[in-house]
Amino acid sequence: MKIEIIGAGSLGLLLAGKLIRSGTGVRLWCRSGEQCAALAAAGLTISHIDGREPVFIPGSEIEAVPISEFPRLYPESPGDWLVLTVKQGVLHGTLPELLGPLRESEVNVLCLQNGWGHMELLQKLLPAATLYTAVTTEGARRESPVRVVHAGAGQTSIGIWGGGETVRNQAAIRMADTLRSAGFSVLLSNEVKAMIFRKLAINAVINPLTAIWRIPNGELLSTELRVRMMKELYEETAAVYEACGIAYEDSLWNDILEVCRATSGNHSSMLADVLSSRETEIRWINGSLVALADQAGVDVTAHQWVIRMVEGMFVKER
Ligand SMILES: NC(=O)C1=CN([C@@H]2O[C@H](COP(=O)(O)OP(=O)(O)OC[C@H]3O[C@@H](n4cnc5c(N)ncnc54)[C@H](OP(=O)(O)O)[C@@H]3O)[C@@H](O)[C@H]2O)C=CC1
Numbered sequence: 559m560k561i562e563i564i565g566a567g568s569l570g571l572l573l574a575g576k577l578i579r580s581g582t583g584v585r586l587w588c589r590s591g592e593q594c595a596a597l598a599a600a601g602l603t604i605s606h607i608d609g610r611e612p613v614f615i616p617g618s619e620i621e622a623v624p625i626s627e628f629p630r631l632y633p634e635s636p637g638d639w640l641v642l643t644v645k646q647g648v649l650h651g652t653l654p655e656l657l658g659p660l661r662e663s664e665v666n667v668l669c670l671q672n673g674w675g676h677m678e679l680l681q682k683l684l685p686a687a688t689l690y691t692a693v694t695t696e697g698a699r700r701e702s703p704v705r706v707v708h709a710g711a712g713q714t715s716i717g718i719w720g721g722g723e724t725v726r727n728q729a730a731i732r733m734a735d736t737l738r739s740a741g742f743s744v745l746l747s748n749e750v751k752a753m754i755f756r757k758l759a760i761n762a763v764i765n766p767l768t769a770i771w772r773i774p775n776g777e778l779l780s781t782e783l784r785v786r787m788m789k790e791l792y793e794e795t796a797a798v799y800e801a802c803g804i805a806y807e808d809s810l811w812n813d814i815l816e817v818c819r820a821t822s823g824n825h826s827s828m829l830a831d832v833l834s835s836r837e838t839e840i841r842w843i844n845g846s847l848v849a850l851a852d853q854a855g856v857d858v859t860a861h862q863w864v865i866r867m868v869e870g871m872f873v874k875e876r
């Protein structure tokens with residue numbers, strides 16, 4: 559199996575390194591030629607916060623190519639899968655033009671983005687492709703273009719976008735087996751929308767508050783006021799789901815609290831973006847809930863406020 563990974567950031571480097579180490583063919587598409595050169599010179603190091611030995615992949619074993627070469631090189635020798643590990647902003651920004659030549663292609667595409675909105679976009683861009691959503695609780699943090707920290711082993715659930723029996727889908731089964739042999743814990747799910755909306759609720763409550771208060775996830779639980787703000791965001795989210803007929807488990811609020819405990823020392827991805835003055839994914843997390851709320855006539859004042867707070871902070875810091 560040959561896997562094309564687009565986006566050599568936290569998740570892309572983690573996946574690429576572990577897949578290469580397990581013997582899977584990987585071509586890694588980086589935004590910059592500088593990162594490709596750095597990987598060729600220094601190799602890739604994956605370290606673990608749980609004390610496991612770092613994994614080192616020598617540069618000679620890494621096929622890293624600048625994304626500007628994608629339209630020329632990809633059609634000459636396309637891989638079996640495209641794995642997208644860029645942020646939502648890139649998917650909605652520069653990637654549509656790059657993927658344009660694949661419009662007729664029946665390629666399998668695995669998308670690991672948090673948030674909501676990217677799958678509909680990809681469906682329009684790549685109507686002949688089979689799209690798979692992956693919802694992951696793996697934690698990865700890129701330290702440099704050639705170093706990534708595996709900050710927490712999690713679980714990845716994969717489902718066919720648009721419905722279908724993922725659990726019997728041969729391509730999905732092979733992909734899951736390949737990821738498992740690289741050391742990831744993977745489930746196939748026929749409930750793709752339920753898994754996306756569950757993760758969306760978790761991100762919509764935890765990410766903006768940790769980014770605004772600049773605290774690790776666990777500190778959200780340290781005062782009553784913080785938990786009350788979380789609850790407000792949660793209750794608005796639940797009201798949107800009810801109004802839109804989106805099913806969710808009764809345990810969702812407790813699940814969110816549990817994620818804070820399980821990832822207590824982690825910086826959320828939104829806090830990490832804010833601290834690095836990068837664009838956040840709030841438009842596709844809280845913003846997508848506001849869009850659903852507008853259609854359904856639900857009041858989501860708390861979500862609107864956190865969006866303004868995070869977007870205002872980002873603009874100020876640039
Ligand atoms: N990190 C994690 O633990 C988790 C992440 N996710 C989701 O996965 C997605 C990726 O997250 P993460 O890996 O953290 O993000 P990062 O910002 O670490 O990585 C994104 C990568 O995309 C690269 N990139 C930007 N533009 C392009 C382009 N046009 N072509 C190719 N590559 C490009 C960036 O390059 P450069 O740095 O050079 O700009 C960067 O290396 C997000 O949607 C996130 O929500 C989900 C669960 C966990």
Ligand SMILES: CC(C)(CO)C(=O)C(=O)O
Nearest residue numbers: 764821824825826827828
């Ligand atoms: C689950 C959580 C909140 C873990 O940090 C996450 O997905 C993120 O930071 O984006």
